[in-house]
Amino acid sequence: MTLASPPPGRRERNKQAKLDRITAAASVLFAEHGVDEVTTQQIADAADIGTGTLFLYVRSKGELLLLVQNAHYARALEQGTADAETEGDVLDAVMALLRPIVACNRVQVDNGRTYLREMVFGDLAEPQRAAALEIVARTEAALAALLTRHAAVPEADAATLAHVISAVMFLAMSASAEPEPEQLLTQIHNQVRVLLAR
CATH class of the missing domain: 1.10.357 (Tetracycline Repressor; domain 2)
Structure with a gap:
């Protein structure tokens, strides 16, 4: 019998939610303006996070x-x-x-x-x-x-x-x-x- 892994905790769910917001914001901005015309600040603003937080997820x-x-x-x-x-x-x-x-x-x-x-x-x-x-x-x-x-x-x-x-x-x-x-x-x-x- 295999044991089911426990569901992710609140911290992991919050991290995943932020990553999902970052990905969605970048996807929209990149599609509308192109990667070269979008700043990391614009992505952070659209994802409703700080720029420092953005760089915790992507370098x-x-x-x-x-x-x-x-x-x-x-x-x-x-x-x-x-x-x-x-x-x-x-x-x-x-x-x-x-x-x-x-x-x-x-x-x-x-x-x-x-x-x-x-x-x-x-x-x-x-x-x-x-x-x-x-x-x-x-x-x-x-x-x-x-x-x-x-x-x-x-x-x-x-x-x-x-x-x-x-x-x-x-x-x-x-x-x-x-x-x-x-x-x-x-x-x-x-x-x-x-x-x-x-």
Whole structure:
């Protein structure tokens, strides 16, 4: 018999409530103005906390962007994984998985590009960066599963090919200032089609 863990205490609930307010305030402000145009003071004011309290939860605006975008990316991955299940063709399934991720990245182009930069070049000790890389790993695992199931690609090759497809998507999103996801998806589709035609 396993013992259920006790419910969080008042202190933990208060901390989580503050973090939720910070995340919600940053999400709204970043979406409206872009990460570069928002100050930490504006975020603290919108979250109804002091700036010092904000820095107890996040060390930088980059970390805060990672926190916000990670939540969006995780939801997009869930949606893409579900969408891919309805596709019978491997290329269609891959694109169904990637489509919500690309759309999520294009909601605010500068935020999306800054997020990718923070993910790749951010502080190695940063917990939100580690969380972002974990979502990338989940994306690649989902891609590998599709490749194995739909195209009978051996597991070792599927993991490598999934990594390449992921790199294609991230490079396309980081290199383009194009706000429309459909143009990026066309570029990604054409490259993935060639990869899968091997």
